[in-house]
Amino acid sequence: MDGVSPLRLPFPSPLPSPLLIFPRYPRMASLPVLLPCLLLLLAASPALSTNPEGEALHAWRARLTDPTNVLQSWDPTLVNPCTWFHVTCDSQNRVIRLDLGNSNVSGSIGPELGGLEHLQYLELYRNNFQGKIPAELGNLRSLISMDLYGNQLQGEIPKSFAKLKSLRFLRLNNNRLSGSIPRELVFLSNLKVLDLSNNDLCGTIPIDGPFANFPLQSFDNNSRLNGPELQGLVPYDIGC
């Protein structure tokens, strides 16, 4: 949960003139001088924490490096993120698309993004995202398309992706993903396109469920990938 500290505006307003943005900080002068621990006791100011989706995106953005300022419009003082560029909302102001492909952004993919319950399109392709794919992305139960291709992501494909029941398109190609392809993915009955090529995956390729239809090119250039699994003959490959 949020700390008690006041919510601050971490990014300077792009407008240089002295503007009266209503104060969000406790008015220290009007308080009796007590021990320093009081600073931590004072509650956050008026309702900014009203849109968890905007907060999640803002918290993630704080960890990103954005040299071309594509995220300049991400103003956390707004009531919801629906007027932010690269964010699309539905008629009820819930985030359904996040379009940051080809935006020169670097940093890690935030676990906060897993809180976007109505997200349908997660387009983060061709950037410099590093680190692991957070397991929290498995909570995106409305997700139709996840495009993380063309980054420098490492680690394993989270088993939690088995919960992405609406997923149709999963493109994780051209990263540095390792480990085996989680068998749990065979339960994604809507999965139409899967591209895991150009990674460092190992083990065998599942053959059940949607995997029966994926062409072999979907798994190209994974030097340690052993080809389709032989069911019943070899034990499940734990770690490879």
Add this chain to the structure above:
Amino acid sequence: MASWSPGLPDTCGWNGVTCSDDRNHVVALNLSGYGLSGSVSSKFAGLAFLETLDLSSNSLTGPIPPEIGHLKRLKTLNLQQNRLTGRTPDELGGCSALQVLSMADNMLQGEIPSSFGRLAALQVLNLANNQFSGSIPTALCGLSSLSYLNLLGNALNGAIPPQLGNLSHLQMLSLFHNGLTGSIPAEIGKLQRLQLLFLYENQMTGIIPHELTNCSSLEELDFFGNSFSGPIPETIGKLKNLVVLQLRQNDLSGPVPPSLGDCNKLQALALADNRLSGSLPPTFRFLAELTLITHLAIINLSHNRFTGSISPLLGSNALVKLDLTNNAFSGVIPPALGESTNLARLRLGHNLLQGGIPSKLSRLRWLDFLDMSSNNLTDEIPSDLSNCTRLTHLLLGKNRVTGTIPSWLGNLHSLGELDLSWNELSGKIPAEIGNCSGMLKLSLQDNHLSGMIPPELGGLTSLNVLNLQRNNLTGTIPSAVLIHCKKLYELRLSENSLTGSIPSEIGQLIELQVILDLSRNHLSGDIPSSLGNLIKLERLNLSFNHLDGQIPASLEQLTSLHRLNLSNNLLYGRIPAGLSSFPVSSFTATKLCGAPLTACITRSSTSDMSRLSNAAVAGIIVAIVSISAVVCVVLLCIIIRLWSKWREVSVSNSDGEECKEKHERRGGGGGDRFESYWKIGSTCMVTSSEKQSSTSETSILQRKMAAGGLDDSGS
């Protein structure tokens, strides 16, 4: 904590330890942020003279030991920001000298102990961000020294006890992010020192009591996200120190009270998402008073049912954000709006505003977001708006704006979204728009635009969405756009008069995802096979054009495609097998064949031969039969002749010789005549083949018999 060693005599020199003046007793332990773990030791209770115990910002776990309650001199107990769990011991109520108690940011559970009501000296109680449940104990309401009560971020339920009004020293009351129900007790009006009242995000109901306006010290009121109903108290103007009035997302109804104009320190007025109604008529005190609100920086009245003119809201030149979206404001947009020169966000969409866009808005140099969509605005876009060079969003869709799209829009270098859709704009799309290199979304659909799509739109290298549909655009699809706008994920050019063929450069838009819609134009030529590169494309509509040729097999590579419409074209040939799962409607009104349409009728040799064999077999049989019959008849004739000849020879072979000699002695017959000699008895007969009829043979025979020249002698 290296200095902490039992061997060292001087405990008072240890880090974090403060001793009394006579150095006999430890009076303060400040171990905040020392990285401590484990549980809070009950041994602390042995420090009988302890006045301050600060263990905040560590990793302490486990419960709070009840022995802490023995510390009768303890004034400050700060346990916040740890991982303490369990119920808060009632014994803590024994710390009768306690002034500051903070256990915020832990995982404490259970109810707030009523014994806290015995902490008569308590000034600060901070239990924020735990898992406290139950209701706010009425016992707390006896703490007459209490200044700060922070119970936010718990699971408290029940109503605010009316006895809370007894906390006459209360300055800050933070109860937000709980499950509180019930209404605000009228007794709250007794809190003359209350400055901050945060009740947001609970489930409170009822009418906001007018007694609240007696709290003359109030500076910030935040009731966001409850279910308060009824009107805003009429006497709101008594809160002369009010800086923030945040009532968004409740069920409030009725008008904005005219007395609000007395709140002349007001900086933020957020009333959005209620059922407020009524107009803001200039004749009311409201206007006259409102001009005194010189500090007002944020006005948000969106999603209510306000009517009338928006003029009364103007007058504060401190205005930064004005949001009136989705009401029923009518009349013209007042030019006086241009005097709020600090305005950065102006949102007037979804109202009944009419008239033209005032050119005085050009004075808003800091204007970033301008939304006047879904109104009844008319006239042309004023050229003075070109002064608003910081515009990032310009949304004028769904009005009745006329004239042409101004070329000065190309000077708005920060423009990210331009929506002029659903208006009555005519003329050409100016090439200068291509200078807005940061543009992400360009929506010009549903106008009367004419001329060609300028290839300069290729300058929009960041463009994600381009919608030009339902205009009168002519000419070809410029390949410059297709080459340079590489980030397009949605492209709609349908319902125009575009001609020429689809440029093969279309295959370079590899990020196209949502839709490629070129339908209802006059496009001709083949479908370029480069379309097969658009592997993320989900919807493809090329219907109602003059496209011919065959469907390129490369379209089978469009693995993401789930809607396809090629109908109403001049396409022919076999539908590639990979597309056969699309419905029939995807291919109607073409000359295509194959699944899902009827099978193709081709002129291949196998079908010819089969046809041939059916007819030919009969013919051949007839021929064979007839030839056979002819051959049989001929053979039969030959056989009969041979047979009769054989019998003739065998019956009268010698006699025949005899008769022949006789005949020849008589000088009859010639060698060249086919004569056959018969001997009947002793009579030689000669038949001549010249006379084939039997009667003639008989007659010759009779003549010869008559001649009697027949010898009986055998010589």
